[in-house]
Amino acid sequence: MSTDTNNKLTIRDLKLWYDDFEALHGVDLDIPSGKVTAFIGPSGCGKSTFLRCLNRMNDRIPGCRVQGDVLLEGNDIYAPDVDVVQLRTHIGMVFQKPNPFPKSIYENIAYAPRIHGMMQDGPDMDALVETALKKASIWDEVKDKLKQPGTALSGGQQQRLCIARTIAIQPDVILMDEPCSALDPIATAKIEELMDELKQEYTIVIVTHNMQQAARASDFTAYFYLGDLIEYGKTTDIFTAPKNQRTEDYITGRFG
Amino acid sequence: MSDPLKPSSMDTSLKADNRKRRRARADSRFKWYGIIALGLAMAFLTFFFIDIIGKGLPAFQQAEILVHVEYSEAVKSNYNKAVPKKYRKLISRAWLRSIPMMLEGHPDMIGTSENLWVLADYRVDQFLKGHEGHRLKKKYQQLVAQLETDGKVHLAFNTGFFSSGDSKLPENAGILASAIGSVLVLLLTMLFAVPVGVMTAIYLEEFAPDNHFTRLIEVNINNLAAIPSILYGLLGLAIFINFMGVPRSSALAGGLTLALMTLPIIIIATRAALRAVPDSIREAAYGLGASSLQTVWHHVLPLAIPGILTGSIIGLAQAMGETAPLLIVGMMAYIPDAPHSILEATTVLPAQVYTWSAESIRAFEERTAAGIMVLLAVLLSLNAVAVKLRNRSQQTW
Ligand SMILES: Nc1ncnc2c1ncn2[C@@H]1O[C@H](COP(=O)(O)OP(=O)(O)OP(=O)(O)O)[C@@H](O)[C@H]1O
Ligand SMILES: [Mg+2]
Numbered sequence: 001m002s003t004d005t006n007n008k009l010t011i012r013d014l015k016l017w018y019d020d021f022e023a024l025h026g027v028d029l030d031i032p033s034g035k036v037t038a039f040i041g042p043s044g045c046g047k048s049t050f051l052r053c054l055n056r057m058n059d060r061i062p063g064c065r066v067q068g069d070v071l072l073e074g075n076d077i078y079a080p081d082v083d084v085v086q087l088r089t090h091i092g093m094v095f096q097k098p099n100p101f102p103k104s105i106y107e108n109i110a111y112a113p114r115i116h117g118m119m120q121d122g123p124d125m126d127a128l129v130e131t132a133l134k135k136a137s138i139w140d141e142v143k144d145k146l147k148q149p150g151t152a153l154s155g156g157q158q159q160r161l162c163i164a165r166t167i168a169i170q171p172d173v174i175l176m177d178e179p180c181s182a183l184d185p186i187a188t189a190k191i192e193e194l195m196d197e198l199k200q201e202y203t204i205v206i207v208t209h210n211m212q213q214a215a216r217a218s219d220f221t222a223y224f225y226l227g228d229l230i231e232y233g234k235t236t237d238i239f240t241a242p243k244n245q246r247t248e249d250y251i252t253g254r255f256g
Numbered sequence: 257m258s259d260p261l262k263p264s265s266m267d268t269s270l271k272a273d274n275r276k277r278r279r280a281r282a283d284s285r286f287k288w289y290g291i292i293a294l295g296l297a298m299a300f301l302t303f304f305f306i307d308i309i310g311k312g313l314p315a316f317q318q319a320e321i322l323v324h325v326e327y328s329e330a331v332k333s334n335y336n337k338a339v340p341k342k343y344r345k346l347i348s349r350a351w352l353r354s355i356p357m358m359l360e361g362h363p364d365m366i367g368t369s370e371n372l373w374v375l376a377d378y379r380v381d382q383f384l385k386g387h388e389g390h391r392l393k394k395k396y397q398q399l400v401a402q403l404e405t406d407g408k409v410h411l412a413f414n415t416g417f418f419s420s421g422d423s424k425l426p427e428n429a430g431i432l433a434s435a436i437g438s439v440l441v442l443l444l445t446m447l448f449a450v451p452v453g454v455m456t457a458i459y460l461e462e463f464a465p466d467n468h469f470t471r472l473i474e475v476n477i478n479n480l481a482a483i484p485s486i487l488y489g490l491l492g493l494a495i496f497i498n499f500m501g502v503p504r505s506s507a508l509a510g511g512l513t514l515a516l517m518t519l520p521i522i523i524i525a526t527r528a529a530l531r532a533v534p535d536s537i538r539e540a541a542y543g544l545g546a547s548s549l550q551t552v553w554h555h556v557l558p559l560a561i562p563g564i565l566t567g568s569i570i571g572l573a574q575a576m577g578e579t580a581p582l583l584i585v586g587m588m589a590y591i592p593d594a595p596h597s598i599l600e601a602t603t604v605l606p607a608q609v610y611t612w613s614a615e616s617i618r619a620f621e622e623r624t625a626a627g628i629m630v631l632l633a634v635l636l637s638l639n640a641v642a643v644k645l646r647n648r649s650q651q652t653w
Contacts, residue, residue, distance in 0.1 A: 060542065062466050088545035095543070099536035101555060111554070112544040162540070169544060 008033040008173055008203040009054060014068035016049060016058065023049045026068065027229045029222060031173075036195055036204045038214040038235065041224035042250065047207045050224065051175050054205065055091040056084050072172075089116055092166035096178040098158035100150030100165070105142050108150045108161055109133065112169045128168060136164035137194055156187025163194065167202075174198065176206040180213065192217045211251060215239050223247045308632075312625030318414035318427060319381035320373040321346055321403065325355075327365050332356050339374075345396060346403075348375040350428035375416065376409065378427040378619040384411060389618040417626065421592045422608065426619035431627055434608035436594040437507060437587075438576060438634075441604055444511025445518055445575050450568050452515075453522030460523075461530040462552050481520035488517040489584025497585060505586040505601040513585050514575040521574065525567020529560035562646040569642035573635050579606045605631045 009031040016024040023046050031037050039047040049058070056077060058064045070077045077087050089112075100108050109129045113119045119128055129146070133139040138160040142153070150161050159179055166174055176195075180188040188210075195204055195217050208214050214221055215235060222232040223244070231238060231247045242248040323339050331338045335352045344352075351374050359366060380400055382390035392400065403409040421433030464470045492513030496502040502509045533556045541551040582588065582604060588611065591603040603611075609627040612620045 055543070057539070057542065060538075085545045085547055088543060093539075093543035095536065095539060097536055099534075099540040101537065101540060102559065112546070115544075115546055115550055115554075165540075165544065 006033050007031060008073065009205075010069070010071040010074075011054075012069040012071075014050070014053060014066070014070060016046075016053060016067070017063075017065045018061070019063040023227050024053075025227045029229060029232060031203065031205060032220060033203050034199055034201075035219040036199050036206060036217055037220040037222065038218035039205070039207045039222050039224060040209070040211065040214050040250070041230075043209075045224040046227045047224050048177050051177055051205060051207055054173070054175055055088050055093055057093065059084060085116075089169045090171055091173040091175060092169055092171035094159070094162050094166055094174065094176040094179050096181055098155055098162050098182065100153070100158050100161050102149060102151050104147050105133075105150045105153075105161060106146040108165050109168045112165065116169065118169070132164040132168040133161075135167050135198070136160045137190060137197075138164060154187075156183045156190065159183060159187070159191065160194065163191070163198075167198070171202065173203045173205065176204065178207050178209060181209065188213070211239075223250065225250075308625050308628050311622055312627075312629045314385050314387075315417060315622040315626035316414050317385075317411040318416060319376035319384050320410060320412050321376045321380070322371060322373050322408040323347065324369060325372050325374070326369045327355075327359060327367065329366055332359055332366075342399070345393075346377055346380050346400065348377050348425060348427045350423060350425045351375045373410075373412070375427055378425065378617070380409070381411075381427055382619050384409065387618065387622075391618075417623070421594060422590060422603070422611070423592060426615075426617055426623060429612070429620070429623055431605065431608060431630055433591050433594040434603045434605045434627075435630070437510075437591070437602035438604040440507040440595065440598055440602060441510045441514060441582075442572060442576055444507060444598060445514040446568075446572055448512060448515035449518040449522055449571070449575075453519050453568070453571075454526050454564060456519075457523045457526030457530060458552060458557070461527050462556065463548065477520050477523050481524055484580075485517055485578055486580040486584065488513055489581030491516060492581060492585050503599050503601075505589050505591075505603075507595060507598040507600075507602040509585045510582050510587050510602065510604065511598070513581050514578060517578065517581060518571040518575045521571035522564075522568050525571065526560070526564045529563025529567065530556060532563060533559045565645050566642050569638060569645075573638050576604075576638070577606055577631065577635060579604075579610055582607055605634070 007030040009029075011027055011029040011031075014024055014027045015022065027050060039051065041047055052058045053066060053070060054077075058066065066078060072087075072090060076082070077091075101111065103111070106129055109132050110119075110121065110125050113125065113128060114121065119125050130139060130143075133142060138157060141157060142148075142161075150158065153161060159182070163174075163176075163179070180191055183191065192213065195206070198204060199219075206214075206218065218235045220233065221235045221238040223230045223238065223242075223246075225246055231242060231244045233243075238247065239251060242251060321343065323343050325338050328337060333356075335355045336344055338352065338355050339347055376384075379390055379392040380396075383392040383397060383400060384404070400409060416428065417430045419432055420428060420430035423429040460470060460474065492509060496509050496512045497504055502512065537555050537559065538551055541555045546554065579588075586601075587603055588607050589601055589603060590611070591601055595602040605627065609624055609631065612624040612627060
């Protein structure tokens with residue numbers, strides 16, 4: 001087992017079943033701290049499934065069974081005494097479709113810090129909301145309409161609001177499942193810039209179908225195929241000199 | 257063989273060929289069926305309203321007679337002596353009977369006299385309104401006609417209809433007792449059915465594991481919503497009255513029985529409302545580390561409230577118009593006085609309408625229709641409230 005302190009998450013022999021269907025066949029992966037790691041692979045290969053294992057979102061799915069180890073800084077997140085609520089404050093998640101709460105922009109950000117008892121409503125909370133929105137580079141666009149519903153923003157703004165909402169719980173890791181798939185190129189560029197800034201403080205894991213995005217925005221890339229991790233390494237290595245033929249086919253296939 | 261899906265160069269004409277014309281005809285025929293069906297429905301509804309309103313409106317007016325009333329000592333033992341003998345048969349006995357009681361309360365009035373508009377007998381009322389079967393004797397008909405030309409008899413707004421309970425004398429029968437009964441029963445139904453129904457639905461939809469047992473419960477709840485309401489009356493009789501000892505005919509027995517009947521409707525409506533909340537909201541909340549309870553309470557339930565309200569109000573409106581189960585728990589009784597507690601014998605509006613409709617005296621017919629009008633007005637305002645509430649809670653976030 002790896003004891004490398006630079007690894008935020010260590011995954012060993014992770015298998016997952018949906019009822020009888022084995023969706024992951026034993027994945028080993030180390031996710032480095034303070035870097036952007038991208039998961040790529042054809043549709044249905046298990047990227048989302050794997051990502052959702054990392055903050056136990058799969059617990060909600062009936063018939064879903066997980067075997068193996070996922071260690072967050074050496075602590076098994078599937079250990080029986082782990083509090084899932086606590087875990088998710090350490091590992092936040094941004095979803096494919098922007099899903100702000102149908103409440104005010106302010107409330108979207110303030111909700112989680114409040115329920116976790118991190119902060120009471122008041123000037124401190126106002127400051128936290130502002131910081132989170134600034135870090136997600138959306139403050140300038142919404143500072144005059146914090147009382148308006150978050151659902152009234154554009155898709156790209158909503159997604160950045162969701163990122164701000166996740167930042168507000170001060171997680172160590174942010175998981176993003178195709179965060180740009182519903183966005184136009186400009187909004188996508190904004191989010192990529194954002195990831196670059198955020199990785200100073202957070203470990204970021206992103207699932208993407210966009211090869212250019214993986215190449216541009218990530219430091220490490222993992223290629224999945226039919227529930228197996230085929231290849232994993234520095235993004236530059238994967239994209240310039242893939243060791244595995246299937247990785248090469250996939251990457252070059254996308255580039256045309 | 258040519259490819260059947262290959263676009264044919266001949267088919268690019270925009271002119272209507274036979275097949276297209278047939279399709280257009282079918283379209284317009286279908287539209288006309290719809291319009292005819294709508295027309296029929298509107299016709300039935302209009303007929304119903306015209307009939308009920310035509311019959312019921314006269315009941316909101318009641319005949320009164322101007323008489324000279326003498327409050328002598330003798331009136332205390334024989335109330336008939338209070339008015340001139342000639343008019344005795346024209347005046348409501350309900351009013352005459354109340355004089356001695358009134359004099360008990362105001363002894364200082366004895367020895368005085370006054371000219372008073374008093375409630376007329378129902379036969380006079382019906383005769384004045386020109387209804388068939390008024391049963392007013394020939395000699396009195398002339399007298400009433402004379403009084404009418406003298407301006408000593410008239411039709412006034414019927415306050416008694418709203419301020420008194422049931423009576424064997426049509427001119428004195430009102431809806432107060434049954435209206436209060438309805439309110440009590442409905443409040444109790446709401447108090448029992450809404451919390452239990454909403455909680456059950458939340459548990460089934462958000463927390464219960466998906467196994468054979470919960471699926472069995474689900475199927476049974478759906479079936480319960482469809483069984484004849486009279487069976488709930490039998491159930492209520494067995495459980496609440498015979499087993500738990502709730503007094504017969506009481507608002508409590510009726511409210512509990514109707515709650516039983518409304519429960520499946522509320523559960524189904526609430527589950528549908530919860531299911532309509534997109535799962536992405538739940539994921540967002542879970543992803544931020546909210547617990548199941550917080551997710552439901554803070555995010556899912558507020559979004560489901562409009563649907564839950566609408567479903568609950570529809571369920572309660574249905575309960576309010578229900579008679580069959582209440583018949584079984586004894587609420588079809590003759591109740592002249594408004595109940596003072598939920599354990600006293602009570603009747604409800606639809607039951608009151610039913611009792612009046614079974615009366616042999618024709619004067620009750622207009623009261624039956626008027627009772628239906630009041631019931632309809634209440635139900636329509638209930639629905640209006642449902643719509644209002646729904647619109648309002650949709651806007652506030
Ligand atoms: N809730 C579920 N129940 C059963 N099977 C599932 C469930 N979710 C995913 N699967 C299956 O698991 C496999 C992996 O799915 P997953 O969603 O992880 O793919 P993905 O790599 O994210 O695909 P995409 O790029 O299209 O999002 C697929 O075969 C899918 O059919
Ligand atoms: Mg996916």
